[in-house]
Amino acid sequence: MLRFAPSELTDAELMLQAQVRDFLAAELPRGSFAPGLGMAAGRDQAFSRALATRGWLGMALPRRFGGAERSVVDRFIVVEELLRWGAPVRHHWVADRQTGPLILRYGSGALCERFLPAICRGEVSFSIGMSEPEAGSDLAAVQTRATRAAGGWRISGTKLWTGGAHENDWFVVLCRTSDEEDRHEGLSQLIVDLHAPGITVRPIAYLDGSEFFNEVVLDDVFVSDELVLGDVGAGWAQNTSELALERAGPERWLSTYLVVEEYLREHRGGDERAHAALGEAVAGWWGIRMLSLSVARLLDAGQAPAAESALVKELGTRFEQDVLDAVWRLVPDDPDPAAESLFERLLAAAILGAPSFTIRGGTNEILRSVAARAMRV
Amino acid sequence: MTFAQALAVLRERGPDRAAESALLGQWLLAYAGLDAEAAEVTVAPGRAVERVALRDGQVSGIAHRVPWAREAAVIALLIDGRTVVVDRAAVMIQPHENIAGDARDTVVFDAVPARSGPGVDPDELFMRGALTRIALMAGSLDRVYEIAVRHASERRQFGRTIGSFQAVQQHLVTIAQQAALAGVAADAAARCPRGFEIAAGKLLANRAALSAGRAAHQVLGARGTTREHPLGLLTRRLWAWRSEYGDEHCWSTRLGAAVARGGADCLYPAITGGSAVVSVQ
Numbered sequence: 001m002l003r004f005a006p007s008e009l010t011d012a013e014l015m016l017q018a019q020v021r022d023f024l025a026a027e028l029p030r031g032s033f034a035p036g037l038g039m040a041a042g043r044d045q046a047f048s049r050a051l052a053t054r055g056w057l058g059m060a061l062p063r064r065f066g067g068a069e070r071s072v073v074d075r076f077i078v079v080e081e082l083l084r085w086g087a088p089v090r091h092h093w094v095a096d097r098q099t100g101p102l103i104l105r106y107g108s109g110a111l112c113e114r115f116l117p118a119i120c121r122g123e124v125s126f127s128i129g130m131s132e133p134e135a136g137s138d139l140a141a142v143q144t145r146a147t148r149a150a151g152g153w154r155i156s157g158t159k160l161w162t163g164g165a166h167e168n169d170w171f172v173v174l175c176r177t178s179d180e181e182d183r184h185e186g187l188s189q190l191i192v193d194l195h196a197p198g199i200t201v202r203p204i205a206y207l208d209g210s211e212f213f214n215e216v217v218l219d220d221v222f223v224s225d226e227l228v229l230g231d232v233g234a235g236w237a238q239n240t241s242e243l244a245l246e247r248a249g250p251e252r253w254l255s256t257y258l259v260v261e262e263y264l265r266e267h268r269g270g271d272e273r274a275h276a277a278l279g280e281a282v283a284g285w286w287g288i289r290m291l292s293l294s295v296a297r298l299l300d301a302g303q304a305p306a307a308e309s310a311l312v313k314e315l316g317t318r319f320e321q322d323v324l325d326a327v328w329r330l331v332p333d334d335p336d337p338a339a340e341s342l343f344e345r346l347l348a349a350a351i352l353g354a355p356s357f358t359i360r361g362g363t364n365e366i367l368r369s370v371a372a373r374a375m376r377v
Numbered sequence: 378m379t380f381a382q383a384l385a386v387l388r389e390r391g392p393d394r395a396a397e398s399a400l401l402g403q404w405l406l407a408y409a410g411l412d413a414e415a416a417e418v419t420v421a422p423g424r425a426v427e428r429v430a431l432r433d434g435q436v437s438g439i440a441h442r443v444p445w446a447r448e449a450a451v452i453a454l455l456i457d458g459r460t461v462v463v464d465r466a467a468v469m470i471q472p473h474e475n476i477a478g479d480a481r482d483t484v485v486f487d488a489v490p491a492r493s494g495p496g497v498d499p500d501e502l503f504m505r506g507a508l509t510r511i512a513l514m515a516g517s518l519d520r521v522y523e524i525a526v527r528h529a530s531e532r533r534q535f536g537r538t539i540g541s542f543q544a545v546q547q548h549l550v551t552i553a554q555q556a557a558l559a560g561v562a563a564d565a566a567a568r569c570p571r572g573f574e575i576a577a578g579k580l581l582a583n584r585a586a587l588s589a590g591r592a593a594h595q596v597l598g599a600r601g602t603t604r605e606h607p608l609g610l611l612t613r614r615l616w617a618w619r620s621e622y623g624d625e626h627c628w629s630t631r632l633g634a635a636v637a638r639g640g641a642d643c644l645y646p647a648i649t650g651g652s653a654v655v656s657v658q
Contacts, residue, residue, distance in 0.1 A: 002553055002557060004557045004560060004561055006561055006564035006565065006568070008568070009649075017649070021646075080649075081645075084645045257645070260644070261641050261644050261645070262641070264636075264637060264640065264641040264644055265640075265641035268637070269634070269637040269638065270637060272630055274633065274637070275629070275630045275631075275632075275633030275634045275637055276626060276629040276630050276633055277629075277633065278629075278632075278633035278636055278637060279576070279580065279628065279629030279630060279631065279632035279633030279634075279636070280580065280625070280629045280633075282577065282632055282633070282636050282644075282647065282648055283576070283577035283578075283580040283581055283628075283629070283632060284581070285648045286562075286565075286573075286577045286581075286648055286651065287558045287561060287562050287577065287581045288558070289648065289649070290561040290562075290565060291557055291558065291561055294561065311550065311553060311554055311557070314550065314554070315554045315558075365543070365547075368543070368546055368547050368550040369543060369546060371550050371553065372540070372543075372546035372547075372549055372550060375526050375540075375546075375549055375553065376526075376530065377526055377529045377530045377538065377540025377541070377545075377546065377549060
């Protein structure tokens with residue numbers, strides 16, 4: 001049975017929420033920056049460092065590694081406010097959400113010392129090195145291979161859809177380190193310097209012409225033994241737990257939030273049709289947020305809610321698209337991507353971004369299978 | 378029965394006259410200062426009345442869709458700001474059923490002697506009514522989920538359980554999601570029974586009734602469409618409750634108008650804070 005327990009924010013958590021809102025209103029007032037859509041927002045390392053100063057990066061990491069030893073729910077509160085504000089989160093996004101917790105869980109003490117304090121200070125940035133041309137949803141099919149070398153490994157292969165590889169420092173590469181009968185065995189995670197000799201980063205133009213995603217070719221890149229994350233051969237289990245960190249968070253249901261807020265700002269009240277769309281959207285966010293929050297509570301309780309996370313991500317990403325569709329129908333013309341109106345620009349960006357909502361971080365079809373397994377059918 | 382107990386009964390056991398009476402009828406009588414004598418009190422939903430009037434202590438008019446009026450001890454309704462109560466024995470009842478086969482009777486008042494007292498705001502009654510339906514719907518959706526999962530794991534076709542087919546699993550995921558949404562909505566609305574939570578909760582429950590009901594019937598196949606299968610009573614009631622005390626249009630426009638009044642800067646605070654931030658009128 002799936003577990004979605006009712007949950008409210010405590011007074012301390014509400015205080016944190018108020019602090020984040022005050023911080024954003026003061027440091028990043030509306031009109032002073034170009035807000036983005038959820039995870040696809042802008043990149044601003046100075047802003048990431050300002051968050052770090054507040055203790056809002058690496059929040060759940062231990063103090064000895066520069067973290068704040070706060071809860072998953074506290075991070076949830078900070079992240080939802082940043083995303084709904086359209087704040088420039090891209091510099092720290094992957095490191096804060098998944099690489100930090102992943103290194104803490106599986107990395108050696110030396111690896112933790114090397115990366116976690118820097119993540120908490122907003123200094124280093126990470127990309128994700130999972131997908132390949134022949135390994136999309138079927139990640140066990142990765143062909144990137146690392147072979148033993150003196151003091152480390154030499155790694156060759158091609159990674160695909162590596163977001164931010166052109167601007168980030170490192171990426172965690174899922175690769176084959178041995179051939180085993182079960183293809184889920186013999187995989188490992190290596191932390192690779194994106195500026196190392198042998199790395200070639202080629203942009204992939206997305207639907208809207210932006211070049212955030214890349215193809216990363218690794219040609220005999222040397223990776224020292226210290227940069228092996230966790231155990232050699234344990235990459236599949238580690239990668240699976242990394243994926244769990246990618247799901248069910250507010251980024252899976254807030255990607256189109258700002259389109260609605262800007263609609264309201266520019267069109268004021270609107271008519272009954274607009275009210276109906278607005279009411280549906282608000283009710284959806286209210287409900288999905290409670291489900292998403294309850295998953296964060298399960299994580300804080302030490303549970304591994306893989307199925308619940310998959311359910312929420314599947315629901316949330318479809319909802320993001322439905323909300324967008326509802327707002328889109330309220331305006332007569334197709335939006336001009338270069339319009340003066342921020343609403344119109346965000347609407348255009350969201351329409352072109354929407355197909356990726358239900359693909360990135362695990363397609364909805366895969367997520368439904370993950371969830372169904374937990375229902376024991 | 379306390380407020381929380383009555384809502385829990387509706388959610389766990391389904392339609393229950395005593396619980397509904399406690400939440401709606403006896404609540405109206407208590408507010409009016411009228412003695413309910415622990416009797417079962419049914420309430421005429423405010424929007425389905427014709428020419429009802431209170432004159433010289435006598436009620437005239439017609440009320441439609443009154444739940445189990447034929448079995449209630451007394452019938453309560455709001456007329457012009459007053460709660461009016463009549464004995465069932467004094468009225469004429471035309472039995473009617475909703476699509477679930479549950480009694481939704483027409484009550485004819487022909488200058489019937491009535492007791493009356495101060496009435497609640499009719500909208501407050503409407504919201505409380507919606508709250509009872511949210512609880513009923515959340516509970517029923519949990520049972521729909523259980524039935525669908527059990528069937529999918531037992532029924533074999535093509536040599537395998539049908540739950541092993543991805544196409545069937547997708548339906549189960551829809552039911553699980555919608556039951557979970559209605560569940561957290563019912564929890565939140567019970568904890569904070571105010572305008573925002575009730576509006577959003579009924580909207581989510583209504584949507585869940587439709588999509589989970591459809592998905593569950595698809596999983597159960599022809600078997601689920603028979604009169605004897607338990608799924609059918611659950612879905613028929615879900616569909617009936619979808620319309621009672623506010624359909625999607627009613628609640629989405631009210632909720633949307635309220636957040637539009639609050640303005641763009643209050644939109645996200647409304648999503649996280651609900652009625653503490655925005656007042657749904």
